Amino acid sequence: MPPHRPTHYDPAVEEVQKALKLAVSSGAAPEVIQTIESALELVRLRENFALNATSTQSQTLKEILEETYKHDWESVHQQGKSSWRLSPGMISGHLEGQFLKSVVSIQKAKRVLDIGMFTGYSALAMAEALPADGELVSVDMEEYLKVLVTNLTKSSPHHKKIKILIGKALDVLEGLSARGEKFDVIFLDADKSEYLAYFKLAFDGGLLSPGGTVLVDNAFRHGDGYRPSSGNTVTKQFANAVSSDPTLHKVLVPIRDGVLMIRRLADVEGKSE
Numbered sequence: 001m002p003p004h005r006p007t008h009y010d011p012a013v014e015e016v017q018k019a020l021k022l023a024v025s026s027g028a029a030p031e032v033i034q035t036i037e038s039a040l041e042l043v044r045l046r047e048n049f050a051l052n053a054t055s056t057q058s059q060t061l062k063e064i065l066e067e068t069y070k071h072d073w074e075s076v077h078q079q080g081k082s083s084w085r086l087s088p089g090m091i092s093g094h095l096e097g098q099f100l101k102s103v104v105s106i107q108k109a110k111r112v113l114d115i116g117m118f119t120g121y122s123a124l125a126m127a128e129a130l131p132a133d134g135e136l137v138s139v140d141m142e143e144y145l146k147v148l149v150t151n152l153t154k155s156s157p158h159h160k161k162i163k164i165l166i167g168k169a170l171d172v173l174e175g176l177s178a179r180g181e182k183f184d185v186i187f188l189d190a191d192k193s194e195y196l197a198y199f200k201l202a203f204d205g206g207l208l209s210p211g212g213t214v215l216v217d218n219a220f221r222h223g224d225g226y227r228p229s230s231g232n233t234v235t236k237q238f239a240n241a242v243s244s245d246p247t248l249h250k251v252l253v254p255i256r257d258g259v260l261m262i263r264r265l266a267d268v269e270g271k272s273e
Contacts, residue, residue: 009257011223057094060156068119081144090118096256097125104129109184114138116190120149127161139165139172177205184209189217195238211267219258
């Protein structure tokens with residue numbers, strides 16, 4: 001299995017890799033090439049350090065990660081079993097999975113909404129932190145993934161906490177909102193063009209419980225959020241909408257492709273005498 005590297009999403013690392021190729025092809029001085037190689041090695045060592053300092057993933061999570069990279073996603077798409085090409089890089093992975101698990105634990109959550117299931121790694125990681133009577137509702141539009149995730153998670157004692165809903169994420173969320181369902185933690189990792197709609201359903205549509213937390217994956221979106229050349233992307237539009245709301249407390253954690261944590265300001269600010 002290829003290593004799951006969070007820096008696969010880092011455009012800065014890609015630029016340094018391009019610089020290395022240019023340096024080699026143009027016959028740059030050996031010390032220049034060595035310096036670039038050392039920079040890339042430091043990135044690799046930093047990643048390994050972060051992973052080694054992080055709690056180990058459960059055996060079932062490890063198996064999900066391995067199967068995600070072994071799975072023949074191209075054949076799945078060619079056979080019409082998925083509506084678009086899925087890829088292993090979509091998985092949250094070890095470091096982000098343990099971060100999500102920690103947030104669910106700190107939040108003392110009983111209900112979690114996972115929007116964008118893929119192979120169920122993030123769903124199970126968060127379910128592992130829920131109490132025995134907790135529930136995680138995971139949403140995806142691919143029926144194929146429901147069968148796959150059910151099989152991949154069944155070896156975990158926490159799989160019974162996971163409820164899978166198949167359908168277009170926005171439609172499913174509107175249905176949950178209409179029924180008055182609430183969640184202590186909501187993880188957004190689906191259609192980026194609909195992030196703002198998910199966000200509004202969480203805070204304005206009542207999906208987020210009092211004192212709850214919203215976590216937004218791919219907040220950097222491979223640099224779309226900050227590259228000057230990327231234009232007015234949906235990533236920038238979403239970030240601007242969130243940052244301009246004075247009723248919210250937000251912090252962007254630079255894990256993998258960026259995780260934006262959003263809470264109501266009133267739930268974060270302490271009282272003073």
